[in-house]
Amino acid sequence: MSKPVPSSGFLSDLITRNASRLTGSDTRLLDVLVKDPIRAAIENGKEVSLRAGVHPAAAVRLAKRLGFEGYPEFRAYLQANLVEEGNDFENPAARMAARLVRAEEGQVLSSVLDSEIATLEALRTAVPDSDIRAFSEALRDARKIFIFGRGHAASLSSLIALRLQRSGYDAADLGDRTHHFAEMLNRLSPDDVVWLLAFRRPSQQISDANGIASMRGATRLALTDLLAARFDPAPDHQICASRGEAGESQSLVVPMTIANAVILDLAGIDGGRSIRSLEEFKAFRQSLPPRWRR
Structure with a gap:
């Protein structure tokens, strides 16, 4: 025995x-x-x-x-x-x-894929379409949009800002210009949106931006995982979704998927603004010398 x-x-x-x-x-x-x-x-x-x-x-x-x-x-x-x-x-x-x-020996990629697939499948029922629409409506009606993420979220912050700019929105990535934090938020108004991204815990800078935006009356959006769900004061709209259990990949796939859904939904409700801007951007980029095309 x-x-x-x-x-x-x-x-x-x-x-x-x-x-x-x-x-x-x-x-x-x-x-x-x-x-x-x-x-x-x-x-x-x-x-x-x-x-x-x-x-x-x-x-x-x-x-x-x-x-x-x-x-x-x-x-x-x-x-x-x-x-x-x-x-x-x-x-x-x-x-x-x-x-x-x-991950079993020689099965690292399979292990990561299994983790990502399981987490994305859980996302189907974790985030309702109404939450996506609340984000896209706030973005559509904004005078200016500030996106802010630190750590791993910084790369997603940069991507969201880029996509919104190409869609014709006045968007700025605060994470790329933290040395001009005061200048960037000085003229923040109730017509603006601050989109915050936080994973594991909101950094002090993220908390500061949330507090300033609240005092200025700007609409605050927060995209977080479960560990970073608590903000004080609470955002106007928040989407909180798991990026995987302990020992799973915890990658950016989940928040990036949500951000992509928000931007896609935005294109569906902004009266063609996103579509027209993307067409204009493509034409303008093609008119540039090859060294400036990306």
């Missing part, structure tokens, strides 16, 4: 329960594992033993002393802890390691 697999918990608890059975080699191995749990969850027993300077079989013996059938089962235990303990995912390295441990 096989031994019962230790329940999920902290490695330190497992060590404490089995302290009397551990050898000198075990201690050296555990020192390596505890110092770098992210790496420990990825490496095999031979690699861990090499780093600890012990015999390659020592890792297998340690795993058995701790109640596992072998090192693969022990490593699965370490991986489960890495994936399940939410606090680890504030650490970018831990998030990357968790994604790696979910």
